[in-house]
Amino acid sequence: MLKAENLQVIYDNKTLALDDVSLTVAPGEFVGIIGSSGSGKSTLLKCMNLLVRPTRGTVYLDERDLMTLNGQSLRKVRREMGFIFQDYNLIDRSTVIDNVLIGRLSYKTSLQSLFRIFSQEDYARAKKALSYVALEEKMYERADRLSGGQKQRVAIAKTLCQRPKVILADEPVASLDQATAHLIMEYFRRANIKKNITILINLHDVALAKAYCSRIVGLKKGKVVYDGKAGDLTDDVLKRLYE
Numbered sequence: 001m002l003k004a005e006n007l008q009v010i011y012d013n014k015t016l017a018l019d020d021v022s023l024t025v026a027p028g029e030f031v032g033i034i035g036s037s038g039s040g041k042s043t044l045l046k047c048m049n050l051l052v053r054p055t056r057g058t059v060y061l062d063e064r065d066l067m068t069l070n071g072q073s074l075r076k077v078r079r080e081m082g083f084i085f086q087d088y089n090l091i092d093r094s095t096v097i098d099n100v101l102i103g104r105l106s107y108k109t110s111l112q113s114l115f116r117i118f119s120q121e122d123y124a125r126a127k128k129a130l131s132y133v134a135l136e137e138k139m140y141e142r143a144d145r146l147s148g149g150q151k152q153r154v155a156i157a158k159t160l161c162q163r164p165k166v167i168l169a170d171e172p173v174a175s176l177d178q179a180t181a182h183l184i185m186e187y188f189r190r191a192n193i194k195k196n197i198t199i200l201i202n203l204h205d206v207a208l209a210k211a212y213c214s215r216i217v218g219l220k221k222g223k224v225v226y227d228g229k230a231g232d233l234t235d236d237v238l239k240r241l242y243e
């Protein structure tokens with residue numbers, strides 16, 4: 001279970017980005033976070049694995065309080081949570097397979113990481129992850145030769161290689177056309193259903209959120225103003241959320 005408790009984030013001593021946000025996500029849920037620009041979606045997602053440390057409040061993953069952890073123990077918990085960025089976050093000049101292998105780094109000693117020493121098993125996992133997103137044939141292609149949709153599929157493969165319990169995805173389809181956005185959302189759906197990975201995803205496209213997420217959390221000015229079933233998200237709620 002992933003649980004945020006009374007999160008507050010104040011940037012630069014002046015911008016209140018999250019204002020007492022609490023959220024409990026059960027294993028296997030597919031949760032969409034919506035809200036207008038600046039409502040705090042990105043900040044909330046980044047707090048979940050302490051990419052942003054809250055000024056107040058804490059986050060638990062399976063009873064472990066992340067704010068009390070550091071170094072090795074924090075790294076261990078973090079590898080259970082994959083993070084997907086809007087801009088893919090790949091190393092452009094590296095091959096697709098090398099990018100995917102980065103997902104294995106959190107399982108290495110620092111020396112193995114430094115020299116990028118991967119085992120046969122790591123390669124096998126990376127290839128399997130690439131076949132999962134149907135990109136095995138692009139394995140030796142440079143990442144910057146791929147289209148946006150293909151890059152995001154590589155990012156998903158990299159995250160799957162990490163064997164996460166949870167995937168945090170920050171506007172993963174915002175730069176993609178509609179058809180590609182649906183394709184990427186399907187991969188998240190499959191990871192959720194077939195691998196039982198919990199998904200927490202920021203989306204500015206409400207129709208996409210309604211189509212794929214079972215639960216929607218609506219943020220407004222750093223506060224949760226809606227938390228319920230996607231099917232119960234009425235036009236009235238949306239109006240309040242975006243007005």
Ligand SMILES: Nc1ncnc2c1ncn2[C@@H]1O[C@H](COP(=O)(O)OP(=O)(O)OP(=O)(O)O)[C@@H](O)[C@H]1O
Nearest residue numbers: 011012015017035036037038039040041042043044
């Ligand atoms: N690193 C930062 N330093 C200072 N202020 C920040 C930082 N990141 C976000 N903010 C501010 O915090 C507030 C919430 O931003 P956040 O990016 O979490 O919202 P968002 O809902 O994800 O917006 P968008 O959809 O535009 O990405 C905004 O006022 C933003 O300007």
